[in-house]
Amino acid sequence: MSNFLRWCGAGIRPLLILGVLGLVLWATTISSAYQMRLFTIVGIYALLALGYQFIFGHAGALALTQGSFFGVGAYVTGILGSRYGLGGEYTLLLSVALPLALAAIVAAPVLRLDSHYFALATLGIGQVLLLVAIAWQDLTGGSNGLSGIPGLSVLGYEIKKGPGIMIAVWCCVAAGALLSWRITRGLYGAALQISRENPVAAQAIGIDTARLRYATFLLSAMFAGLAGALYAHSIRVVSVEALEFPIMVACLTITVLGGRTHIAGAILGAILIVNLPEWFRVMEKYYLIAYGVALLAAIIVAPYGLIGLLEQWRAKLWPERPAALPEPAALPDKSPVVGQAGTLLEVQDVRKRFGGLKALDGVSFKVAYGEILGLIGPNGSGKTTMLNVITGIYRADTGSVLLNGEAIHEKASFTIAGSGIARTFQNINLVDDMAVLDNVAVARYGFEKAGLSQALGADWHEAAWQRARANAVYLLDALGIAHTASARAGGLAYGIKRKVEIARALALEPSLLLLDEPAAGLNEDEQIDLADRLRTFSRKGLSILVIEHNMPFLMPLAQRIICLDHGVVIAEGTPAEIRANPLVIEAYLGAPEGPQP
Numbered sequence: 001m002s003n004f005l006r007w008c009g010a011g012i013r014p015l016l017i018l019g020v021l022g023l024v025l026w027a028t029t030i031s032s033a034y035q036m037r038l039f040t041i042v043g044i045y046a047l048l049a050l051g052y053q054f055i056f057g058h059a060g061a062l063a064l065t066q067g068s069f070f071g072v073g074a075y076v077t078g079i080l081g082s083r084y085g086l087g088g089e090y091t092l093l094l095s096v097a098l099p100l101a102l103a104a105i106v107a108a109p110v111l112r113l114d115s116h117y118f119a120l121a122t123l124g125i126g127q128v129l130l131l132v133a134i135a136w137q138d139l140t141g142g143s144n145g146l147s148g149i150p151g152l153s154v155l156g157y158e159i160k161k162g163p164g165i166m167i168a169v170w171c172c173v174a175a176g177a178l179l180s181w182r183i184t185r186g187l188y189g190a191a192l193q194i195s196r197e198n199p200v201a202a203q204a205i206g207i208d209t210a211r212l213r214y215a216t217f218l219l220s221a222m223f224a225g226l227a228g229a230l231y232a233h234s235i236r237v238v239s240v241e242a243l244e245f246p247i248m249v250a251c252l253t254i255t256v257l258g259g260r261t262h263i264a265g266a267i268l269g270a271i272l273i274v275n276l277p278e279w280f281r282v283m284e285k286y287y288l289i290a291y292g293v294a295l296l297a298a299i300i301v302a303p304y305g306l307i308g309l310l311e312q313w314r315a316k317l318w319p320e321r322p323a324a325l326p327e328p329a330a331l332p333d334k335s336p337v338v339g340q341a342g343t344l345l346e347v348q349d350v351r352k353r354f355g356g357l358k359a360l361d362g363v364s365f366k367v368a369y370g371e372i373l374g375l376i377g378p379n380g381s382g383k384t385t386m387l388n389v390i391t392g393i394y395r396a397d398t399g400s401v402l403l404n405g406e407a408i409h410e411k412a413s414f415t416i417a418g419s420g421i422a423r424t425f426q427n428i429n430l431v432d433d434m435a436v437l438d439n440v441a442v443a444r445y446g447f448e449k450a451g452l453s454q455a456l457g458a459d460w461h462e463a464a465w466q467r468a469r470a471n472a473v474y475l476l477d478a479l480g481i482a483h484t485a486s487a488r489a490g491g492l493a494y495g496i497k498r499k500v501e502i503a504r505a506l507a508l509e510p511s512l513l514l515l516d517e518p519a520a521g522l523n524e525d526e527q528i529d530l531a532d533r534l535r536t537f538s539r540k541g542l543s544i545l546v547i548e549h550n551m552p553f554l555m556p557l558a559q560r561i562i563c564l565d566h567g568v569v570i571a572e573g574t575p576a577e578i579r580a581n582p583l584v585i586e587a588y589l590g591a592p593e594g595p596q597p
């Protein structure tokens with residue numbers, strides 16, 4: 001019980017609980033049919049926006065199809081209800097199923113597109129649906145629409161006009177909110193966040209970002225279809241207005257106003273968008289101007305939405321002590337491969353061009369089990385490109401990359417990460433607004449078999465997320481930065497961020513770790529400390545490929561070094577051999593300092 005009370009008292013939850021009680025009280029005091037209708041419309045909009053938060057808020061894609069899926073849901077109910085007299089068990093189900101099927105079909109081509117192209121494509125889909133509805137008169141009633149849609153009934157039980165439909169709509173809002181809450185928490189929620197903020201990093205930790213985007217698009221369409229069905233059952237007429245752009249604009253405004261990822265934001269936004277024009281009506285002919293100004297002001301003052309603003313104020317006025325960290329849980333080391341002879345990674349004659357520039361020109365090398373291999377070379381010599389080819393971010397023009405003898409050069413980045421290659425980035429790729437602990441824990445996504453079914457199903461107590469966080473504490477401790485676990489990643493010093501990235505990479509239990517300039521931003525003591533820790537990991541069976549310009553860091557660390565110049569391997573050998581190699585000295589290291597003869 002005390003745990004539950006503590007949960008209720010955390011963050012802005014006391015306010016949200018008061019808000020819910022206020023809503024219930026408000027609903028019980030409504031007496032006029034008009035007010036009841038408004039309250040029902042608020043619920044329908046809240047449901048629409050709750051769904052829109054998946055694709056727009058959580059996946060970060062500006063889809064402009066939500067209003068169209070709403071219209072399709074409304075038409076399905078309109079047609080089935082007015083023409084065939086079917087009950088809610090059919091209308092609601094099919095109003096969800098058709099937008100879902102439509103979303104599944106259009107997702108494949110449009111979800112590949114980036115930002116504004118994606119928005120434009122989704123806008124185009126809406127226009128096509130609108131034209132179809134106008135042209136297909138026999139089915140949709142054309143521009144006259146459909147009337148005589150029956151009220152909601154389920155299995156022959158009639159749900160009363162007024163309070164009945166209002167309660168039914170708000171029950172759907174409550175169920176939708178619960179569903180959304182389940183989906184957007186824990187490992188799945190964290191995976192959504194990293195995929196939105198940093199898709200390259202998400203793929204590098206084994207998350208299939210396209211699949212997540214696809215799932216969020218389908219979820220949005222389902223919520224929109226249900227909202228459309230409830231709209232048709234409560235208004236009892238459907239016209240092309242249901243497919244027109246103002247519905248989409250209202251949905252977008254609600255989501256931005258309330259908060260793109262806050263469940264309460266969808267409800268608050270819907271209350272405001274429906275009621276503000278009513279509240280401003282006392283201003284007579286100026287009411288629309290006042291309404292517009294109020295919306296604009298809210299969006300400027302609260303870029304993360306009104307609920308986001310509340311959270312910011314709460315954090316500033318009543319800062320909370322960070323929750324206690326979970327007990328660290330160790331990950332298995334790679335001891336079975338310790339001492340194993342042979343090649344873990346083999347790069348064979350890899351070439352990569354960018355236009356006329358040969359970034360990699362026939363690069364071949366091997367990394368042995370448990371080896372620490374250095375990769376050096378002047379700026380622009382192709383080192384990072386090589387890492388990007390190994391990890392599947394770039395596809396080699398020719399040549400191959402083998403891991404344990406198996407070709408991986410045609411695999412997707414997230415699959416390569418899942419097969420045991422983890423990496424860090426030259427330009428750090430953490431999620432700034434996430435706690436350090438969660439930045440690391442999210443990399444356990446694949447190992448915990450996280451996904452939509454886990455989020456919705458058995459794992460009610462989020463045991464997978466708790467295990468992932470416990471592993472993350474262990475890894476942060478292994479890198480000597482456990483004290484930063486509760487901090488926001490964005491606020492950390494550069495050197496610590498690099499270590500957090502290493503901890504995140506290690507959470508993948510890799511057999512090969514690729515590090516891109518890990519010592520940059522670290523002072524001398526920190527460099528010595530990091531080198532010691534890397535040696536420890538290597539002794540436990542981890543192979544490491546390190547790109548580094550910092551020779552005092554790399555030379556004592558690496559067992560072997562490869563030097564690239566203009567995309568070509570110009571030397572390969574022990575650190576001592578590399579230091580003495582005239583080609584390397586000329587292209588990169590320069591002559592050693594000291595008295596000249």
Ligand SMILES: Nc1ncnc2c1ncn2[C@@H]1O[C@H](COP(=O)(O)OP(=O)(O)OP(=O)(O)O)[C@@H](O)[C@H]1O
Pocket residue numbers: 354357359377378379380381382383384385386426
């Ligand atoms: N996506 C890209 N598009 C076009 N050119 C690219 C791209 N990525 C890398 N290059 C070019 O390929 C060459 C090799 O770049 P790369 O980043 O691999 O060098 P690097 O050895 O890692 O350099 P640094 O030490 O400065 O990080 C450079 O000339 C770079 O401008």
